[in-house]
Amino acid sequence: MSQLVLEHIGKVYPNGTRALKAVNISVEQGEFLVVIGLSGSGKSTLLRCVNQLHDISEGKMTFEQADVTHLKGRSLRQLRSRIGMIFQQFNLIPRKTVLTNVLSGALARTGIFKSLLGIYSKAERELAYRYLDIVGLREKAYVRADNLSGGQQQRVAIARALMQNPKILLADEPVASLDPATSHSVMKYLQKVNQEMGVTVICNLHFLSLVRTYATRVIALKGGELVYEGSPQDIDENWFTAIYGEDAVEVTID
């Protein structure tokens, strides 16, 4: 059975824009699924529909055999807590330490009153240190998050997502604001999370060279529709033109 199933998922924004049109995707446990497409093709919307930062307008979504299409309140927060997410702009809490940022990944299972006072159990703290070890930033635990470099901030964001003990990790263009060398380092950490911890990764990417290196499967969106699904090695010149249009030129990153 697939871990996450999207059936005829459609998304219409309040202003009338149709961002997704009847998208069908099945995601298997342990995949590294990469979503490609032009800006505005619906990639970000797709990820935000999975953890319902945007509500789903049409269709049905199943997560671990349970219908989760229209959740509200507590059950929605529970779904979100099992799906981690990292962002293009990292979205760390400014002026807070790296450790506080990582601990904020545990908010869903922390009582409201305790979290307002910033009281976390010893076990949670040790977990936070462990995940900081995994992304190689333990010695930065007490540094303010906004004083780190872009690549380091994204690694903190990965540790924060891991703190949720997620089944799926959503990555919305995680390296789009980073330089090429740092991009590979961040992608390698995502790969490590995927391969060593068995977390399913769904990742939006722009660079095909990164897609070929890290993806186990690729889907492509164009104008909100699924136009390609297959192995990263099969994306050739023709597919590239079909997805990105005649005028596009492939840019590599190494």
Place this chain on the structure above:
Amino acid sequence: MTTISFAPKRHVEVLKAWMIDTLVWGYTFLVLFKIVWQRIILDLRFIDFSWSEPLACLALGAVVALAMFFTRCSIGKALYGLIDFQDGRSWVRESHAVLTLVVLALTFVAGIMVTQVSMREFFSESGLAGAQRIFTALLNPNFAIFEDALFAAIETVFMAFIATSLAIPAAFVLAFFAARNLMSGSPLSFAIYSVLRFFLNVTRSIEPLVWAIVFSVWVGIGPFSGMLALFLHSVASLTKLYSEQIESISDGPIEAMKATGAHPIQVIWYGVVPQIILPYLSYTIYRWDINVRMATVIGLVGGGGIGTMLMQYQGLARWNEVGTLVIVIAAIVWLMDYASAKIRARLK
């Protein structure tokens, strides 16, 4: 989807431009007639006034504005961008720019006449003698009342402190309802936003001095009425500053906190508060600083503290005591200004 297009906006702008021109010309004629002709050229001692004069000037202005509207000599047209500006052309050749300067010059002349600027008074013998008397007294302060002045000053500082600290929770809550980005979701919330903004603007545009007069009648003369006046004004201005801060926060951390499955209260505490807390502190300390200064002035109308003391000694023309009070006030204001600047510089 079809869009209904209304009459071009240009017509409205032309009308507004003509109205501005009418006001400018009407004002010019009124100043020329009342100040330049009657006051300066005829040098009339008592100038009587009738409402027909400004109305006649306005009517004349409307006609002249209409006549000049088809030339480049129109301030209204220039303001609404209805004149094609030519690059490299000197402003001296732009008749509307020259007209603006003439109007400003006339206003300056009128201002001098209205404020009764007089060098003769300034350097008159009795005037200079008075100045010497008051400066001598001020520079020889009577330190016998120093302790009283100090206690009054402490009252003033505490008055400002209580007004600020009571204003913080009120402004904190109101700021969320006065933040455009949070309230533009539904027509109802936007209506609340608009009404709240209106009341805040009205409250802010009435000086604390006026509020102090209102409250001194309400609760009686003393520090309490002064505190209430400062409180009200602080709520209004802190709410505005706080809400502008909320309007400028980034959505990223909020989105990230939602994505972890956090409760809405946790989202606000972790996603919103860290982004606003330091600017809030900074504004609040600055506000306290302002309130100490205002508290001194408010004392003059019976708001208590050192201002009231100053008013009493000034009424008795005891300038040596006033000198002491001025020194104490200057010291407090300087101290608050220095401390608040230092603290705010640290809060970055």
